Amino acid sequence: MLGEIASNLSLGLSVAASPEGFLFLVLGAFLGMIVGLFPGFGPAAGIAVLIPMTFGLQPTIAIIMLAGIYYGSMYGGTITSILINTPGESATVASTIDGYPLAQKGRAGPALVMQAIASFFGGTVGVILITALAPSLADFAASFGPSEYFLIIAVGLLMLTTMMGDNKFKGFISALIGFAIGTVGVDVMSGQQRYTFGSPELIGGVYFVAVAIGLFGIGELLHCIFNGQHRQPAKRLRISFRDKEFWPSRQDYYESRFTFWRGSAIGFIAGVLPGSGATLGSIIGYSVEKKVAKDPEKFGKGEMRGLVAPEAANNAASAGAMVPLLSLGIPGSGATAVLLGAFLMWGLQPGPLLIVNDPEFVWGLIASMYLGNMILIAMSIFAIPLFVKFLDIPYVNVVPVIVLLCVVGAFAINASIVETWILVGSGLLGFAMKRYGYSPAATVLALVLGSMAEETFLQTYIISQGTMSLFWERPVSLVLSVILLTIVLVPAALAVMRPRKAQAAGEAR
Amino acid sequence: MKTLFAAGLLILAIGYTAYGVTTLTLLTSSGRPAAGFFPLVVGMLLILSCAINLWGDWRAWLTERRTGIAPLHQAEPEAEAKADTLGVHAHAIDGGPEFGRDVLIVFGYICGFVAVMTFVGALLAMVLFMLVFLFTFNRGHPLGNLVYSLALPACLYGLFKVLLNASLPIGPLGL
Incomplete structure (x- = not known):
């Protein structure tokens, strides 16, 4: 098995380490760092906005670049978490808790270096685990039927929405909106047109890229404007790696030696589970680290382990999220949903057979992640002063770049003004969804998976002759059905029981 | 709302x-x-x-x-996640002033940009959008705004039209 993995990786390296592959990997990693730097503009938005820039590239090279943006943003997002207490993206929120106090203590340099090392460690552990797990999971998934696929999609979407705390019901509505948009176009089973209103441009369906760019790109931009980011002055920061205090001490490494492993393991598991992703992984990583520490009182006051844990976790999670994407063809987050959409755009057929039919693509992507992490650790340490300089750019000057890229990019995909207006409408919808607690990520995920969900649902219905018995007759389906019911029923039962408990406690008093 | x-x-x-x-x-x-x-x-x-x-x-x-007690606005998921970890209320983190009027203005500009793009061409529409946007929100730097409004659209036009060979709307000037 090891020999097979080695030969697959060498095949992948021949793609990723080619001059073109390497160039676009560096470009993707660099752009990912910048995407991560700007608060409110996450990897999903970054990938969606930059998809049109990959026109003309080979599919593998394009995806290598887009994946570089995805995991590169995890590295970049922490720089602002540490220096200005503002997470560049949600997965680096937990890093502010100890990262910023470290900077306040005058230890910004060691914090930035340690976060880069933790990110590299978590990312590399994650890619090693992908290498080991993705082919086995794809083999296992090859026996899956429509009922299993439908249930995986349903579990993934439900998990994504239940992670939304008080807003989980709005998350469910967001997913349904995605499904509804996905029904526009020609029905694959019967050939009948649905919701096209006679427009020939809608026969092929609502193109996901325009919706994704609108929801994530324009929507997040409008939300940042709503919060007044465009009226804030630029943050002028200076940092130099030539300073003696820039490098971490031996004690920093020694104290964090187990934290790297714990954070990576927790993050990877969180990443593999659909819906949880890097944000939850980093928060659990931080909480566990604080719980196992002998001196938890130090956390929150500039403790290096409190930075290393979430950083290792969020990078391992971003790698972990690639496992269901590559082996099942099912993304678990907004960013991986956009990546899946890009797979489809390039004519790749996601699913268990992807690894068999397109080994160069899958192994090229995995190999590029090894290389990407190496490039990113070098960039994160030696180019920090350069990236810090990007923070000098006022947000008011960033807004036009995003708008032009979104609008021109959306038009350029199919030279369609209808799609450009869909982008504008999606932008407004994305802003309102973000503002009122809905989930644009769930909408995009449901939109990308909508046709697959419909197809597998109908196949299950037809095979079981309308009884849906496949959901409990097949062992894997049964397990997934139980998980699905648990996700739905346990929170509902808790919600019913909580007021009764409170009432009983009140009466006892 | x-x-x-x-x-x-x-x-x-x-x-x-x-x-x-x-x-x-x-x-x-x-x-x-x-x-x-x-x-x-x-x-x-x-x-x-x-x-x-x-x-x-x-x-x-x-x-x-x-x-009579209205929350400032819906807390952001990031703020909620951070608040959960810190054990504080999300609105203690995610508060501050709101700029709804600016959102309307920018959204109007974006609609205008898309509407005129097919008539005046992509390049000119980009330049116009940037000029209008920057002279609304960044009035203190007229020269910088002008240079930026010409340079960025030119770069993006070159990238999409020349390098990527993408089809963009063409205006009366052939651009």
Whole structure:
């Protein structure tokens, strides 16, 4: 098995380490760092906005670049978490808790270096685990039927929405909106047109890229404007790696030696589970680290382990999220949903057979992640002063770049003004969804998976002759059905029981 | 506004379902699900969930009106995640002033940009958008705004049109 993995990786390296592959990997990693730097503009938005820039590239090279943006943003997002207490993206929120106090203590340099090392460690552990797990999971998934696929999609979407705390019901509505948009176009089973209103441009369906760019790109931009980011002055920061205090001490490494492993393991598991992703992984990583520490009182006051844990976790999670994407063809987050959409755009057929039919693509992507992490650790340490300089750019000057890229990019995909207006409408919808607690990520995920969900649902219905018995007759389906019911029923039962408990406690008093 | 948005979603859900039921075939002659079956399932779930959602938002709005205490705005998920970790209320982190008027202005500019793009061409539309935007929100730097408004569209036009060979709207100047 090891020999097979080695030969697959060498095949992948021949793609990723080619001059073109390497160039676009560096470009993707660099752009990912910048995407991560700007608060409110996450990897999903970054990938969606930059998809049109990959026109003309080979599919593998394009995806290598887009994946570089995805995991590169995890590295970049922490720089602002540490220096200005503002997470560049949600997965680096937990890093502010100890990262910023470290900077306040005058230890910004060691914090930035340690976060880069933790990110590299978590990312590399994650890619090693992908290498080991993705082919086995794809083999296992090859026996899956429509009922299993439908249930995986349903579990993934439900998990994504239940992670939304008080807003989980709005998350469910967001997913349904995605499904509804996905029904526009020609029905694959019967050939009948649905919701096209006679427009020939809608026969092929609502193109996901325009919706994704609108929801994530324009929507997040409008939300940042709503919060007044465009009226804030630029943050002028200076940092130099030539300073003696820039490098971490031996004690920093020694104290964090187990934290790297714990954070990576927790993050990877969180990443593999659909819906949880890097944000939850980093928060659990931080909480566990604080719980196992002998001196938890130090956390929150500039403790290096409190930075290393979430950083290792969020990078391992971003790698972990690639496992269901590559082996099942099912993304678990907004960013991986956009990546899946890009797979489809390039004519790749996601699913268990992807690894068999397109080994160069899958192994090229995995190999590029090894290389990407190496490039990113070098960039994160030696180019920090350069990236810090990007923070000098006022947000008011960033807004036009995003708008032009979104609008021109959306038009350029199919030279369609209808799609450009869909982008504008999606932008407004994305802003309102973000503002009122809905989930644009769930909408995009449901939109990308909508046709697959419909197809597998109908196949299950037809095979079981309308009884849906496949959901409990097949062992894997049964397990997934139980998980699905648990996700739905346990929170509902808790919600019913909580007021009764409170009432009983009140009466006892 | 939150309640209005929820009401708007409910109306759209009803419209989506009604249009689907009236224009699509639900079952084939052999009794199998047809093109309208899945949209009907989605539409019914949407109507039900949007109605419950509207009811919840409406009650929250009534409570706010009665007590006079209105939250600043919906806390961001990032703020909620951080608040959970720190054990504080999300609005303690995610607060501050709001710029709804600026959102309307920028959205209007974006609509204008898309509307004129097909008539004046992509390059000129980009330049116009940038000039209008920068001279609204960054008035203190007229020369910088002018240079930036010419340089960025030129770079992007070069990238898309020349390097990527993408088709962009062409205006009267041939650009």
